[in-house]
Amino acid sequence: MSDTHVLDSPPPGAAADWTIPQHWDRYTPEEHATWDTLFARQAKLLPGRASDAYLRGLDVLKLSKPGIPDFEELSDRLMGLTGWQVVAVPGLVPDEVFFDHMANRRFVAGNFIRRPDQLDYLQEPDVFHDVFGHVPMLSDPVFADYLEAYGKGGQRAMQHDALKYLGRLYWYTVEFGLIQEPEGLRIYGAGIVSSSAESRFALDDPSPNRLGFDLARVMRTEYRIDDFQQNYFVIPSFDELLRATVETDFAPLYEELKRQPDIPVAKIEPGDEVITTGTQEYALAKA
Ligand code: PHE
Numbered sequence: 001m002s003d004t005h006v007l008d009s010p011p012p013g014a015a016a017d018w019t020i021p022q023h024w025d026r027y028t029p030e031e032h033a034t035w036d037t038l039f040a041r042q043a044k045l046l047p048g049r050a051s052d053a054y055l056r057g058l059d060v061l062k063l064s065k066p067g068i069p070d071f072e073e074l075s076d077r078l079m080g081l082t083g084w085q086v087v088a089v090p091g092l093v094p095d096e097v098f099f100d101h102m103a104n105r106r107f108v109a110g111n112f113i114r115r116p117d118q119l120d121y122l123q124e125p126d127v128f129h130d131v132f133g134h135v136p137m138l139s140d141p142v143f144a145d146y147l148e149a150y151g152k153g154g155q156r157a158m159q160h161d162a163l164k165y166l167g168r169l170y171w172y173t174v175e176f177g178l179i180q181e182p183e184g185l186r187i188y189g190a191g192i193v194s195s196s197a198e199s200r201f202a203l204d205d206p207s208p209n210r211l212g213f214d215l216a217r218v219m220r221t222e223y224r225i226d227d228f229q230q231n232y233f234v235i236p237s238f239d240e241l242l243r244a245t246v247e248t249d250f251a252p253l254y255e256e257l258k259r260q261p262d263i264p265v266a267k268i269e270p271g272d273e274v275i276t277t278g279t280q281e282y283a284l285a286k287a
Pocket residue numbers: 146149150151152153154156157245246247248249250251
């Protein structure tokens with residue numbers, strides 16, 4: 001994610017732009033097998049659940065090829081489709097580094113993979129989350145433009161001291177977004193598609209709210225990083241997401257938002273387009 005980081009200069013072995021070699025040849029057979037296990041599980045679950053654009057991306061990028069993808073091969077395919085590349089970084093990087101890569105159509109990905117005992121959950125983004133979760137969407141021309149615009153918007157948000165608001169837009173779209181397709185609600189957020197349990201929860205569970213996407217509303221909404229979301233926002237189409245964000249100057253919006261209170265995770269507000277009113281039973285049971 002863009003809003004936390006640990007180091008402030010590139011660690012030994014990293015370039016000035018924080019990239020490191022993927023070292024694809026150093027993955028062990030066990031590490032490739034972890035990818036294959038995770039891939040098989042999600043590939044079975046996602047048809048009928050993931051958005052059309054996501055599923056097309058999996059296919060055109062040949063992500064079903066066994067083993068952890070080689071970033072160079074993947075970047076070649078992606079470059080031909082939308083001009084994006086995938087570059088390896090050592091875990092989380094500073095915001096300005098993250099935004100600079102994104103503004104230049106480079107998606108930063110972790111090169112390590114979770115351990116076999118962490119198949120279901122880990123906090124830091126590994127290669128499965130970053131590549132399986134995010135990269136298929138980068139093959140979609142509209143989403144590809146959205147992420148580049150987001151990177152540029154990040155540089156602006158830093159000047160306005162507004163990363164909190166822009167970070168929430170990322171969270172509720174790129175990581176946990178849902179889309180209304182003709183056949184029904186579908187997932188496109190990377191945090192959902194890369195999680196077996198949340199791929200079901202986000203669409204099927206009665207607990208979370210599902211609300212129509214509204215830019216200012218999303219930017220005011222708190223989120224949780226430690227468990228399933230209590231709120232998902234639904235876009236009508238990627239064109240509409242791009243239109244709503246690219247055609248709006250965020251600078252005056254940020255100033256307005258600074259004068260308004262944040263909205264707690266589970267709260268429904270007057271004016272919300274409510275698709276599902278969640279029972280919140282899942283979150284309440286844990287509280
Ligand atoms: N329009 C935004 C701004 O003025 C930039 C942006 C576009 C941010 C798309 C996110 C997504 O800062």
